[in-house]
Amino acid sequence: MLQITGDKLRGHLETLVLSSLERGEAHGLEIVKRIELAGSGALKLKEGSLYPALYRMEQAGLVKGKWEGETTGRRGARRRIYKLTAKGQRGLLF
Numbered sequence: 001m002l003q004i005t006g007d008k009l010r011g012h013l014e015t016l017v018l019s020s021l022e023r024g025e026a027h028g029l030e031i032v033k034r035i036e037l038a039g040s041g042a043l044k045l046k047e048g049s050l051y052p053a054l055y056r057m058e059q060a061g062l063v064k065g066k067w068e069g070e071t072t073g074r075r076g077a078r079r080r081i082y083k084l085t086a087k088g089q090r091g092l093l094f
Helices: 006-010 013-021 028-038 047-059 086-093
Strands: 063-067 080-084
Touching: 013 028, 013 047, 013 063, 013 080, 013 086, 028 047, 028 080, 047 063
Parallel strands: none
Antiparallel strands: 063 080
8 A cells, every 4th residue: 555655644734633633632642543543554644743733733723732630540751632623623624
């Protein structure tokens, strides 16, 4: 199967992220997993591409991010959890 990466993916990244968040709030790695699962393995997204897009989308009011309270039950740093805003929901309709 041909993998979709780089420039081909970049033009659609915001729509893919919004679509993945339509299923509910998620942290960055979960968003990557959702996008790859939805693409049946053809979409390969690097976290290094995702986070700048999330920051831009947050500035534009399409998503809202908040730091999780605690890391109960798992190791590691706190994660930033993103959710779709009303403006982001409207963005999916166009």
